[in-house]
Amino acid sequence: MxxxxxxxxxxxxxxxxxxxxxxxxxxxxxxxxxxxxxxxxxxxxxxxxxxxxxxxxxxxxxxxxxxxxxxxxxxxxxxxxxxxxxxxxxxxxxxxxxxxxxxxKSTKTLVQLIDYHSEKIKGTLAKGTIRNFQITENYVLKFLKSNKLEDIFLSRLDYKFICDFESFLVQYYPKGHPRAMSHNTVMKHIQRLRKMIRLAYHLEWLDKDPFRRWKTTFEKTDREFLSEHELSNLATYEFPLERLERVRDLFLFSCYTGISYADLNKLTPNNIWKGEDDKKWIVTNRQKTNTRVKVPLMPTALRLIEKYREHPLTEVSGTLFPPITNERANLYLKEIAEACGLTKNLTFHMARHTFATTVTLSNGMPIETVSKLLGHTKIATTQIYARVLDKKVEEDMNKLQEVLQSKSKTPKRPISNLKIIR
Structure with a gap:
């Protein structure tokens, strides 16, 4: 230049x-x-x-x-x-x-920052969080490459760079995905880049923060969950393939306990404790937040554990359920949804959402208890599910009102109060 x-x-x-x-x-x-x-x-x-x-x-x-x-x-x-x-x-x-x-310091580059940040978070963040940062870092490198750059000095980062990165993400189609990223996914990637840039600013590798005028915006989305009827159909469906039945059972266990896939896949008999009520509980630490979670096991969940107690794969792995990769489990969930006639996109996130809504809140469990069972560090996170239920109640009431109005419009044959005396 x-x-x-x-x-x-x-x-x-x-x-x-x-x-x-x-x-x-x-x-x-x-x-x-x-x-x-x-x-x-x-x-x-x-x-x-x-x-x-x-x-x-x-x-x-x-x-x-x-x-x-x-x-x-x-x-x-x-x-x-x-x-x-x-x-x-x-x-x-x-x-x-x-x-x-x-x-x-003033000659530090974005790639140097990414490398430094990657080393810094090793062993300090959950594997899932680290993986998310790695995905964001890959998108940053792809963005640089799209501009015919291998790297860029941090001093060159400005507000326009952020806007251009956002435009790149909005138009980018991730491999294996039928559509571009959602608005909230784009914001998540920019949020992670912002955390890295803030680190550079605090290290005095940057004189000013290019994000100082940037505001992330998230769209409110409804978290999908299975209704009581859908959950019942899924639980009773008989699959011809054992691999689908196994993944269905993992999904159901998550619906009955609220335990995420990452935590569920690591459960061993050592995670089953007896409570003061002499009933069995699952006790584990959430991988995402390292929060201690204690969940009492309902009979439906206990039956699933017992079902796989002597399974060849669990005997080898020492886990409660036969281990399976997240990618393969998600692939089988698509087959399961199709077999059961479900139009919803089954994911293990949905299983946790189903536990929070259909299984607990809908049946009168206090939101504070649900929050504790889910391992949420903030009650506000759990309140999202309560708002979802409020919307569902509103929709159901509107449907009821439509039915009542249609009935009131149906013409009725008048009944005479006169009696004929012969």
Whole structure:
């Protein structure tokens, strides 16, 4: 990138003397009329400093050495300027100073930030969260590639970069997906990028946060769940294939306990405890938040555990249920939905939603208890399900009103109060 900015280097001496009557020499760099001084850590007697020529007067060894040092410094500063300019940097006096001083924070790149962030979150976040960050990082790299870039300096990131990244995500079709990302998915990716950029800002790799005027916007969406009738049909359906039956049972167990797929797949007999009521409970830590979760096991859930107690795969794995990958489980759920005539997109997220709505809240369980069973750290998260139920009640009432209105419009044969006396 060619720059029209002007660059100059001058030396000056602070007129304040030290106890030896000497003054400190500085280099002043000017970039587009913005000045910055660098202490050269060199002192000279005030009477030997020529403020016109910016040199040390005389032919003494000390004078010659200082003037040589000034020449070397000027050459190195100019070299720093040229290297940054060649690297397509948007140059500032501060960046040139940092580069010259060996503090290259201002020359950090987005790929360097991604690598640093990836190392930083290892072992500190849940596997699912780390995987989500990795997906976002891959989209950032794809976005750079779409602009014929391998990397970009953090100092080049601005509001337009964020807007362009959003446009890229909106139009991008992920592999294996029939449609582009939803608005909320796009916002999630931008949110994760924002967290990485904020880290760079706090590390002082950035002078200003390009996200400072950015606002993420999320659309309110209804969380899908199975109705009581749909859940019953799914539970009683007889599958001809054992693999589908196994995944259906995993889904049902999640519906009856609210335990997520990630946690469910790791359950072992050690996770089954006896409570004070002498009944069996599942006790585990949520992988996502590391929150302790204790769920009493209903008879339907206990029967599913017993069903697979002596299954060959569980005996090998030591888990409560035969292990299966998330990808394969989701693939089988599509077959299960089709076999049962369900138009809804079955996922293990939906199983948790079904537990929260159809199984618990709809049957009068207090929202505080449901929140604890789900392992939510905020009651506001659980209240989303309550709002979903309110909407369902409203829809059902509207249907009832339509039925009643249609009945009231049906003409009825008048009944006479007169009796015929013969």
């Amino acid at each position: 060619r720059t029209s900015k002007t660059f100059s280097i001058q030396f000056w001496a602070d007129t304040r003397k030290n106890k030896n009557g000497e003054v400190l020499i500085y280099a002043r760099i000017t970039m587009d009329q913005k000045r910055l001084s660098i202490s050269l850590k060199r002192n000279v007697p005030l009477e030997l400093w020529d403020s016109q020529s910016k040199r040390v007067l005389g032919n003494s060894v000390m004078a010659k050495q200082l003037n040589q040092y000034l020449d070397l410094t000027k050459s190195q500063l100019y070299q720093s300027y040229m290297e940054l300019k060649a690297a397509d940097k948007v140059l500032t006096a501060q960046m040139i100073k940092d580069y010259f001083m060996g503090d290259d």
